[in-house]
Amino acid sequence: xxxxxxxxxxxxxxxxxxxxxxxxxxxxxxxxxxxxxxxxxxxxxxxxxxxxxxxxxxxxxxxxxxxxxxxxxxxxxxxxxxxxxxxxxxxxxxxxxxxxxxxxxxxxxxxxxxxxxxxxxxxxxxxxxxxxxxxxxxxxxxxxxxxxxxxxxxxxxxxxxxxxxxxxxxxxxxxxxxxxxxxxxxxxxxxxxxxxxxxxxxxxxxxxxxxxxxxxxxxxxxxxxxxxxxxxxxxxxxxxxxxxxxxxxxxxxxxxxxxxxxxxxxxxxxxxxxxxxxxxxxxxxxxxxxxxxxxxxxxxxxxxxxxxxxxxxxxxxxxxxxxxxxxxxxxxxxxxxxxxxxxxxxxxxxxxxxxxxxxxxxxxxxxxxxxxxxxxxxxxxxxxx
Numbered sequence: 001x002x003x004x005x006x007x008x009x010x011x012x013x014x015x016x017x018x019x020x021x022x023x024x025x026x027x028x029x030x031x032x033x034x035x036x037x038x039x040x041x042x043x044x045x046x047x048x049x050x051x052x053x054x055x056x057x058x059x060x061x062x063x064x065x066x067x068x069x070x071x072x073x074x075x076x077x078x079x080x081x082x083x084x085x086x087x088x089x090x091x092x093x094x095x096x097x098x099x100x101x102x103x104x105x106x107x108x109x110x111x112x113x114x115x116x117x118x119x120x121x122x123x124x125x126x127x128x129x130x131x132x133x134x135x136x137x138x139x140x141x142x143x144x145x146x147x148x149x150x151x152x153x154x155x156x157x158x159x160x161x162x163x164x165x166x167x168x169x170x171x172x173x174x175x176x177x178x179x180x181x182x183x184x185x186x187x188x189x190x191x192x193x194x195x196x197x198x199x200x201x202x203x204x205x206x207x208x209x210x211x212x213x214x215x216x217x218x219x220x221x222x223x224x225x226x227x228x229x230x231x232x233x234x235x236x237x238x239x240x241x242x243x244x245x246x247x248x249x250x251x252x253x254x255x256x257x258x259x260x261x262x263x264x265x266x267x268x269x270x271x272x273x274x275x276x277x278x279x280x281x282x283x284x285x286x287x288x289x290x291x292x293x294x295x296x297x298x299x300x301x302x303x304x305x306x307x308x309x310x311x312x313x314x315x316x317x318x319x320x321x322x323x324x325x326x327x328x329x330x331x332x333x334x335x336x337x338x339x340x341x342x343x344x345x346x347x348x349x350x351x352x353x354x355x356x357x358x359x360x361x362x363x364x365x366x367x368x369x370x371x372x373x374x375x376x377x378x379x380x381x382x383x384x385x
Contacts, residue, residue, distance in 0.1 A: 060115055060119040130183035167201075195228055211230055236284075268298075268299075280304075
């Protein structure tokens with residue numbers, strides 16, 4: 001007697017998987033609201049996210065590691081929000097990653113081949129680390145294949161690519177001059193697939209989660225800037241959202257890391273802060289459950305979410321020719337300038353008022369009443385006796 005053929009178990013939706021892990025409905029909706037706010041969505045954005053997570057099956061994910069320090073993975077997995085670290089990726093989306101998976105050797109490579117074959121055109125390719133091109137790619141070899149060969153093979157069947165961190169987005173420290181390994185970002189190698197660059201060294205965990213939620217919810221890439229970064233998180237400079245910005249505008253700066261101004265929390269521009277030229281969400285989202293970010297801890301921004309930031313140095317040396325009140329002026333000088341403008345405005349107001357009064361009595365600018373013709377013109381009616 002033939003054994004009955006068992007139908008494969010249905011793949012649970014993202015929400016079903018969350019519920020099975022003990023996530024309450026309230027916490028689930030909080031998460032959806034949180035993600036909607038991060039993306040700047042309108043009121044119906046929360047409902048869109050909730051509906052997508054409730055009804056859609058998980059997206060197969062392949063997470064590749066090349067030349068990097070694994071700080072992007074560390075950042076993500078150490079998110080304070082349990083849905084981000086424990087549910088959204090580790091238990092739901094991740095099918096292959098050299099760093100976290102239990103499988104090794106031939107078994108690990110079989111898993112990778114299985115995913116990219118069975119889910120061709122459906123899976124997300126996440127890349128952490130730069131790809132070395134020098135010496136035929138011998139600087140980074142996994143499973144007997146160079147990083148370049150693996151990137152091209154996996155990218156061929158990917159639905160989209162997400163580059164995590166500065167290494168994958170622009171090469172980072174490996175690509176710094178003189179770049180002996182020929183470290184190269186993913187977008188310089190793969191030209192025929194949609195790519196999202198999630199910059200930072202590392203990126204903020206909630207930013208990483210937000211990108212995945214957007215892809216899951218809307219089934220398309222988020223709106224990107226000129227460097228391929230999602231605008232929801234990289235549309236404003238760190239300088240614009242920094243709580244020390246009023247000190248910058250007032251000309252109050254830290255001169256050395258151990259001076260009195262540093263203890264007072266003044267602006268870090270003069271000790272090399274690159275917040276004025278760096279686009280990231282550090283000042284608004286912060287790190288470790290919104291506890292802090294480098295500037296709040298007393299360290300200047302190094303611009304890690306910008307291309308080639310290692311070569312934009314040296315670090316701890318202030319930027320040049322950045323416009324603004326506070327760069328070369330003191331608060332007193334700014335005050336004198338404002339006072340001069342105020343005085344000029346008062347003088348202009350007085351002149352205009354005088355001109356208006358003269359016009360009301362028939363004077364022209366530069367004339368006095370004695371200069372006017374005492375005889376009425378022919379067009380004027382004769383005066384009555």
